[in-house]
Amino acid sequence: MAELAEAIAAQATASTSVSGLAAGGLSGPTPVPAPWLAIVERRIRDSVLPKERAAENDGRWLSPEVANSAIQFFQQASGVLPSEPFIYSSTSGDLVAEFKTVRGVLTSVVTPSKVLAVVMVNDQLKEITLNLETATPGVLRQSLQPIADLLKK
């Protein structure tokens, strides 16, 4: 009887680890990253301002803080974003990402702590502001999903 109980326990452990339940915690489904994520991450990493060039940033570089929050944003939200973004640095040093589809354009500005997204579809403007320091990946995706869907319909 004791052997049977041990076997059941072992089977239960094996099945839970396969299904994602481990050490009593629940790890949710991992979002599928967009195929362009690695390319955009590389572009951002290669644009981080070297310390010795801090004085000569004319818009060709990103600060490490902005680069980190941009990479975090894309890692968490790339799955819901409509297309590969066109990225550049804003005048104030934040990262601008433009997503174009046949339906319209989504522009987002990533600052060290926030994401500001505005979408224009059929002459309708919608905007959202997200706090990157407090928003969980799930909240981020949930908030972006409706405006990304406007571009996909």
Add this chain to the structure above:
Amino acid sequence: MQDIRGLRAGDPIGDKEVIGRRLAARPALVGAWDQIRQRLPFDLRDFEETRPPHDISLDWLGKSGLQKKVLRPLGNQATRMFGQQKPPQTFAGWVYLQTEKVSKAHRDFPCRVVSSPERPDEPDHPEHNPYHCLIKYEQPFSHPHLMAQHVYLQFQKKGTVEIHPRTPFYKVPYEFVRRVINALKPQRRPQRKG
């Protein structure tokens, strides 16, 4: 600069009158050299105002279309002013549209386009601009970027670009034909000595 319109501060700009935003040549990110260039020669940076209250500055460019008498002095002034910025920038032209395409674009974000001449009584001042106007939103935005994004998207969808200095109409086809002829010419082989 001769003032052919006679705008006074706060005067509303007519719906059919043409307003434009000055454009500059902007650098790309060092790491993003492999990005495909955008179709339009302007982006959000051209609509960012760094100084509060972040009302977006525009130039009045004509009554119903672009007026050369306005463009020429404004273009010269913009070229000079962009060159004096740090780092210096190259004035590229304007993106323009009819005022109503901004002021009547969205009920949710009502705005007015009003005249705001710069140094109207000092015609010799380098910043004298009798055609300067502003977009004034009735409700403030929570972040200056949002206002810039709104206006940028309007101009992106409805605006037309006027490149400065404008390339003469015959230059583009002429250049194309010249290149084709050059490509079709048989290459001369270097003659061997001896």
